[in-house]
Amino acid sequence: MNTKVKMILVAGALALSACTNPAGLGGGGVTDGTAGAGTGGVIPGSVSDPTSVAYFQQAVGDRVLFVVDQSTLTDQGRAILDGQAQWLITNTDYTAVIEGHADEQGTTAYNLALGARRADAARSYLISKGISGARLKVVSYGKERPAEVCSDEACYAKNRRAVTVLAGGLTG
Amino acid sequence: MILRVLLACAVMLISMSVLPVRAEPLRIVIDEGVIEPLPFASPNFVAENAGSAEMGAQLARVVAADLQGSGLFREIPSSAYISQVSDFGAAVQFADWKAINAQALVTGAVNVSGNNLTVKFRLYDVFSGGELGSGLQFQGTTDGWRRMAHKVADAVYSRITGETGYFDSRVVYVSQSGPKGDRKKRLAIMDYDGANVKYLTDSRAIVLAPRFSPTGDRVLYTSYETGFPRIYVLDVGSVQRRVLESQDGVMSFAPRFAPNGQTVVYSQASGSNTDLFAMNIGNGSTTRLTSAPSIETAPSFSPDGTKIVFESDRSGSPQLYVMPASGGEAKRISFGQGRYGTPVWSPRGDLVAFTKQSKGRFHIGVMRLDGSEERLLTASFLDEGPTWSPNGRVIMFHRETQGASGTSTLYSVDISGRNLRPVRTPEGGSEPSWSPLQK
C-alpha cells in the first residue's frame, strides 16, 4: 500500500519535472513522447531516438545532484553536464530552462536562493562547454517541487538537484 | 545630642518592657507569585428583544474562545454557574461568582433588529466587587457579529492585561492541498482565529510568502504565474493584483513592506547571487541594498523603518544581520549553534522572531536585537515562518510534518513559549502574515 502510493507519487513527480515547464516560456513546452526533432529508423521521440527529449532525459541524464547546502558540481555532475552540452550542440533547435531545487531542510526563501545558485552552476558549466547563454534560462523552485517526498537523506539527495528541461526550438 | 540618645534609649526600654508597642503597618515584600490563566466567566449575552438569544449565546462563545485561546485566561464552564445574568443592568451577585472562583466576569446584552446589531458589555473584577473600565456599546450589521465579539474580547484583554488585544485582526496565508509532491497552493485570508476563510488567488501557479501592508489593505506575495518567481501586490478589498517588477531572467521573492507602506524590500536572484533591493512601489524605482556574493534574503523592517534585519550566509551558514534601511554595513546578531532564517522584527521593536535549524530539528525562537536572550519556543521536524500578532505577544507560524504524507498546519504560541496550539483552517496552511489590529 505504502510503496504503491509512493510509486504513484514518484511517477507523478517525474512526469511533473517535465510538466512544470512554465507556460510563459516561448512556444509549446515539450513533454515525453509528444515531440521530437528527428525521424529515422527508430521510433521518433522514443528513448532510442538520440535526438528525442526522452533520450536526453534518460540516456544523457537531465539532472545533476548536489551535496547538502552546496552548489558546487560534483565530478559525476560535470560528466552529466558534458553529455548535455554535447546533446545541445547537436540539437541546436532546443532551448532549455534549468530548474534549481533544494531539499525540504531549509526555509522557503533561503532554499529559493540556493536553488538559483545550483541552477546557475549548471548553466555556467554548460556555457563553458560552448552553449550559448541565450539558450539557457534558469528558474529556482526552492523546496516547492520535490522529486521525492520522503523525509530521509535518500530522498533529500535526489531533491538537491538542477534539472535541464528542454523547451521548443529557438525559432519558435 | 547625647541627651537625646539617652532619652530615646530610656523611653525605648520602658516601652519595650512595660508598654505594648503600637505597631506600624506590617510590611512584607511579595516577589514570588504564580503564572496561570485568569479564571473568568462569560455567560450568554442577555437578549434585549425577541430573536436575539441565539446571537447572545454566539457572541459570548466567541468572546470566551478569544480570551481562552490567548492562554492568559481560563473560562469557567457555564455548568458551574450558581447564578445567571438575565438582566444586563441589574446588580451582579458577586458572591455567586466568587464561589466558583471567577475572577473576571464579562456580561453583555444584544439587540438584533433586522440587519442591525447592537452589542453592549461590562467587565467586572469579581473579588473587588467593581467594574473594570466602563461599559461599551458597539453597533453594526449582523454579518459582522464575529468582529463585534472580537472587539469585546480585545477590550476585556486590554483592561486586564494592560496591553492592546489582537483578536480583531486577520491573517493572510498560503492554503495548501494535495500530496506533498504536487502541492496546490493559493492565497487565503481569514480572521485570526481561522474563521471566515476566503481565497484570494487560484492554485494554478505556486504562490509564496504573502505579507500584509502596515494598514492591512494590501498583500505582497511571490507567484510563479509567468513561470518565474515574481512579486505581486494585491488589493485585499478588490482582489486586484499587479506585478511589481518584471525583469527578464531575474527572480524576485521574499518581499516585505516598510512601515511607510510605500517602500518594499525584497530579494532578487541574478546568476548565482541573491541580494536585497528596495523599491518605491509608487514610481517603481529600485535601490540595491547589498552586493555581497553571498545569499541575502528574508528582509524585515524595524517598526521605525530605520533598520532591516535579514538572513545571509556570508559567514558560511545562514545567520541574522541588521543593517541600516538604506543599506550599508551589516552587523551579525545570531551566534548560537545552527542556522537562522526568516527574521521578523516585533511590532514593539524589542525582539526578533526567527526560524532556527539545529541538530536536525526546526525551532521558532525570539532574541533581542543585539542577539542576546535567545529563547526557542518550539521544536519539531519543521517549524518555519513566524509572524507577530499586532500586540507583539503571540507568534503564528507553520509546522510541517515529515514523510510523504506530511502536511502543513498553522500554529500559534505565546512569546513565553506557553500556549502552543494549532489554528484550524479548512486546508493545510503555511507562511502566515498577521494584519494590524483592525480599526
Place this chain on the structure above:
Amino acid sequence: MDVGQVISGTGHVALIGWVLLGGVFQSEPLPIEATEVSVISGADFAALIAGQDAPSSATDVAQPAQPDPVDDAPDVPQTSDSVAETPVPQAVETPPADQVPDVTELAPPPEADVDDVAPELPTPPAETAVLVPEQAEEAVPLPSDRVAPDPVAQPDPEAALDPVQQDAVTESDTGETPQETQEATAPEAASDQIVTEAEKPAAAPNASLRPPSRPSRPVPAAQTPQPETQPQTQTTQDDNSSDTDAAVQAALDAALNATNDTPTAPSGPPMSAGEKDALRVAVSSCWNVGSLSSDALQTTVTVSVAMSQDGKPIASSVRMLSSEGGTASAAKQAYETARRAIIRCGARGFPLPADKYDQWKEIEMTFNPERMRIK
C-alpha cells in the same frame, strides 16, 4: 518630652493625611462611579464592516472576482448616546465574612493543561530512530499552564483546586475533637518554570524536577519593629540625616505612640520571621501575574490593606500606595492583580497569630514582579 510630642504629632498628622489623601491621588477612581456606556458610532462601525465584506466575493475559483456591490451599511439610528441610561449596578459588597468555601464546586479542569501540547509528545515509535532519548519525557516536569514558586505535581483528581493544600478530615479520623469535615483540596498542578516545547526534550540527566528557583529567603534573625518606622518620620528631620538621629527619632516615635495609644487589641511580641513568611507565602500563592503585560511586569506596586481580627482583609480598604517602574496604566493593572491576590487568598483568613493583631492590622505589601518576568 516636648520635642518628642511635636515630632510624634507631626508624624501622625503626616501619616493620617497620607492615608486619607493617598486615595485622592490615585489615578483610578474607586469603582462606584456612575459608568457610562460609551459608543462607537453605528455608521463608523458599519462602514468598517462593509469594508471587510468586499473580499467575500472571492470564491474558491478566486482570481479577479468582482467586489460585491458593497452592501450599503444600513443606517443605524444615531440615538446611541441615550443608551447610557443603563442603571449603575449597585456594588453589592459581600460582607467580608464570606462563608462560601473558595472552590469547592469547581470540578478539576479536565486536563486542559496538557491538552495544548499533546500533539507533539509521543513521536511514533516507528520514526524515532533519532538521537533524543524520548523516554526521559515523563520525568521532565510536565508542561503546565501554571507556573508557581514551588512545583506541584498533578493533583489528585478528586481534590478541589485550592492554593492551600489541605488533607481530607473526616469525623472518624479526629475522634473526640469536634472538627468540621474538610474536603480535600490540593493546589493545582504547577511547574516551577515555563517549559517551552524547545526546552522539553531534555536529555536524561535533567530528568528530575528542578528545585524551586529559590528557597525561601533567609530572613535576618534579629528583627525589631524599629527600623521599619523610618520612612514616615524621616521627613520631619530637618538638619540631620545621620542614622543615629533617625534611630533616635524612630525610637522616640515608637515609644510615644505606645504611650499615647491605649491598645484595644492584643499586640503581643513582634511578628517572627516565620510568621511573616507564612503570610508572604499565602499571598504569593494567589498573586497571579500570568495575565499581565510586559509593561505591568516591570512595575512594582505597594498596596496597603486593613485587616479584621479574624485575619481577613477588609476589601474596601485595599489601596495602592505607590508604584515604581511602569506607566500609570501598567501600575493600574499591576495594582488590580495585587488586590485580587490579597482579597482572594485572604477570603478564608491569612495565617496570622491572633495574639499579635496589633502588629498586622495594617499591612503594606510590596509586589515586585522582577523575578516573575521570565521564569
